[in-house]
Amino acid sequence: MTMHVFGLIGNPVGHSLSPPMHEAAYDELGMDARYVTFEPDPDDVEAAVEGAAALGIDGLNVTIPFKRDVLGLVDPDDLAARIGAVNTVDFSTSPPRGYNTDAAGVRRAFDHHDVSLAGTDAVVVGAGGAARAVAFTLADACDTVHVANRTAAKAESLAADVREDAAATVTGGGLDTLPDRVPEADILVNATSVGMEEDETPVRTALLHGDLAVLDAVYAPVQTRLLRDAASVGATTIDGAWMLLFQGVVAFEHWTGRDAPVDAMNAALRAHL
Numbered sequence: 001m002t003m004h005v006f007g008l009i010g011n012p013v014g015h016s017l018s019p020p021m022h023e024a025a026y027d028e029l030g031m032d033a034r035y036v037t038f039e040p041d042p043d044d045v046e047a048a049v050e051g052a053a054a055l056g057i058d059g060l061n062v063t064i065p066f067k068r069d070v071l072g073l074v075d076p077d078d079l080a081a082r083i084g085a086v087n088t089v090d091f092s093t094s095p096p097r098g099y100n101t102d103a104a105g106v107r108r109a110f111d112h113h114d115v116s117l118a119g120t121d122a123v124v125v126g127a128g129g130a131a132r133a134v135a136f137t138l139a140d141a142c143d144t145v146h147v148a149n150r151t152a153a154k155a156e157s158l159a160a161d162v163r164e165d166a167a168a169t170v171t172g173g174g175l176d177t178l179p180d181r182v183p184e185a186d187i188l189v190n191a192t193s194v195g196m197e198e199d200e201t202p203v204r205t206a207l208l209h210g211d212l213a214v215l216d217a218v219y220a221p222v223q224t225r226l227l228r229d230a231a232s233v234g235a236t237t238i239d240g241a242w243m244l245l246f247q248g249v250v251a252f253e254h255w256t257g258r259d260a261p262v263d264a265m266n267a268a269l270r271a272h273l
């Protein structure tokens, strides 16, 4: 097959920004390729992955609710296995290889903004799926990672998982731990859904400071209240579209072995936000 086919499986996938972002890369590089969304029934995920391999599909992104299921259907790399979730499958090998580019993309988003994670103290707010990818990534690079969540027990459980083979010191607690942690931190990531529905922030402005780099995983809206507050105190801000972009960039690079045309993908993504 000369034409390459990539895609996304999830349920629902109707709102996905991945098709325009990836097709912008194919256009930019003159690749004969398409990016298609698929919405299998949740019971059919195994058949979907096997079918994709049988049809010669080159690569799939995986989103909610399939990231955990797909882990068991592919050969995951170390990071994806530790996180327990796969969001990118490369079908060029048998069994197909699984990656977690949500995690790798976080690292690239900081790199792109010249924020070095080495030796830093990081705070992650949230303990769901997004926070899990963020916390595992930061724990490979930062000195300390503190997970703070509305439900403290979930933060403590995530911290225990991350701590297992991380060099960083990893702790967890409730949102009441933020006043102790954020003023001393170098890195702050919002991985909750706060800021999406209403113009609210999970971290009050008085805790923020100019030496912070703040990444918000929320990308709709792009300019969340947290990022506006962070900018007002002189912090470095990284919006959620960068995280979305770099998970796609890293997936593209796994699938094609080529450097992704980051600027073209970024322009296409932001045009659709």
Ligand code: ATR
Binding pocket: 125, 126, 127, 128, 129, 130, 131, 149, 150, 151, 152, 154, 191, 192, 193, 194, 202
């Ligand atoms: P995702 O997969 O996107 O991470 P999720 O697993 O549903 O989504 O996680 C949502 C996160 O946002 C959780 O950390 C949740 O906190 P709880 O574990 O206490 O539920 C957090 N969250 C959602 N609404 C929140 C709110 N109003 N205030 C604080 N945290 C909130």
